[in-house]
Amino acid sequence: MRTKSSIRIVLILLISSLLTVMLFISGCSPQVPGTVSTKSSQTSTKTNIETGDNQAEFTPVKDLDFGGKEFVILRPKSAGWAQYNDFTATSGNTDDPINDANYNRMEKLSELYKVKITEIVSGTSVANDASADINSNSGTYDLIHIELSDVAPLAQNGSFVDLMSLKSMNLSNPWYTQNFVKQQSIANKLYFVLGDISTVDNDGLSALMFNKGMVSERGLTSPYEHIKNNTWTIDVLHEMCKDVYKDLNDDGKGTAKDQWGYLTDYSDAIAQLNGCGMHICEKSADDLPVLSIYSTKNIEIVQSVIDLFSDPTSTFHVSKIATSDTDGRSPWEYGNTMFTENRLMFRSTAVYRIIQCRVMEDAFGIIPYPKYDSEQANYAHSFSYATPVIAIPKYSENAEAAGAVIEALSYYGRTLVLPAYYDRVLKGIVARDEESRFCLDLIFDTADYDPGIVLGIGGFDVKFAQMTSTGKNTFASDYAAIESAATKQIQDYIDAYQSILE
Secondary structure, eight states: OOOOSSOOOOOOSOHHHHHHHHHHHHHHOOOOTTOOSOTTSOOOOSSEEEETTEEEEOOOOTTOOOTTOEEEEEEOOOBTTBOOOTTOOOOSOSSOHHHHHHHHHHHHHHHHHOOEEEEEEOSSOHHHHHHHHHHTTOOOOSEEEEEHHHHHHHHHTTOBOOGGGOTTOOTTSTTBOHHHHHHHOBTTBOSOBOBTTOSHHHHTOEEEEEEHHHHHHTTOOOHHHHHHTTOOBHHHHHHHHTTOOBOTTOSSSOOTTSBEEEEEOGGGHHHHHHHTTOOSEEEOTTSOEEEOOOOHHHHHHHHHHHHHHTOTTTEEEGGGOOGGGTTTSOHHHHHHHHHHTTOEEEEEEEHHHHHHGGGOOSOEEEEOOOBSSTTOOOOOBOOOTTOEEEEOBTTOSOHHHHHHHHHHHHHHIIIIIHHIIIIIIIIIIIOOSHHHHHHHHHHHHTBOOOHHHHTTGGGHHHHHHHHHHHTOOOHHHHHHHHHHHHHHHHHHHHHHHHHOOO
16 A cells, blocks of 8 residues: 555565565564555455455445446557557567456456457547547546656546546545645546556655665675665765766766766656655645655755755766767666666666666666655655556446446556566566665655645646756746746636535
8 A cells, every 4th residue: 555654564565575574673673653565465366455454345336237338548648768658558468477467457358347458549649639539528538547747737627537527537536646635636626647557657766776786895884784774864975975977988078988876867757855854735635735855954955965966076967968878768768777887876767767777787776866855754756757646537328337447447456457566577687685675665655746746736846856957956946937926827726626526
């Protein structure tokens, strides 16, 4: 269950891994507030799932029968790392465990509700296709699988059904991302959701990789030790990365052909700040977003990130990777090359890129983004704008039936697809030590969905990218210039949500 609480649920897939992980957690790891059951912990195919002191029961809607009709999902076109293949499986006997699990999920839906899950791939963008279809009341789609970067304006104009109003969906179930449900509802309404219906959100989560050999050669304390001792902070990361730079090709220039302590990008500034506990918006007791970004502590956090990002002895940026250096690969892909060639001690990236590094022969580890300081309660890991969420178009003639399909797809996504994704692909192939497996649990459990980022409030992400690229902390003046417009933008969302009649 992906929620924030003090409960930790241990893995139940592999007994051998269980003992090692428990030793790691109980013997040397700090209590990590804000984490509970790991995404891999729910592998039972029973309808009753026990998660510590929580129970989650999947109850199919009685007598729901689609009579073999198609249930059409509009989804994005796959591009780059974002492969939207959650509903594409046509065979259950392949060498791809994810494909086979998705196929089995579709078969379960067919047996359960006599429904055939099909998909239409967007020709332009899901936002454009969905808007045109909804505005014309064409009724082409039963579900909309849309990127987080595009969903908020459609929700604001009343294009979707309030999922909290549906009896066929229980959004407190562990197959929905609980941090997302809590952070994205406005005025107790939620028009889009994510969870185990898809694995793309997992691929897009931010995380760090580190080269064990480079850390050891310098006599540095392992990041694992810092995590165990609750001292894994941004200042510690920066200190470890200082003076790692080496001009390997002796050209007198800092390039992608050299050795660096840290590879990130200016566009990752918002994720680094989020990891330090900084939010653009918090939620009020009335379930309303409130602008909360400006404070004395956040000014200090911004400065720490700027110091790390602009240090020429430690940090290189993906946007500085010259096309002539990449041998035809994208800069992000070439970042993998730099890492696998032992020219990066740390790399900030997404889980998808970590999966690509499984061919690396040398030892590497997977760790969370650092906290700002040891007083910070929770780790936090930002999402990709390409993360897809599910929404029901407002013209739906039977939203309860659509909700029942979401519930079933999400439940079977958790019990069938997630074990294949998490344990076979990530833990079985990529994560080569128990510490990394523990850290993967931690990363997934602390996925954070700041309403200010999802709703695009104030364009702060762009401002922070500019600050880290120039090395100048203009936070105070930028906030003063943006505050009024950002506050109005939030109020516009609140007014819209409160005025939408279901």
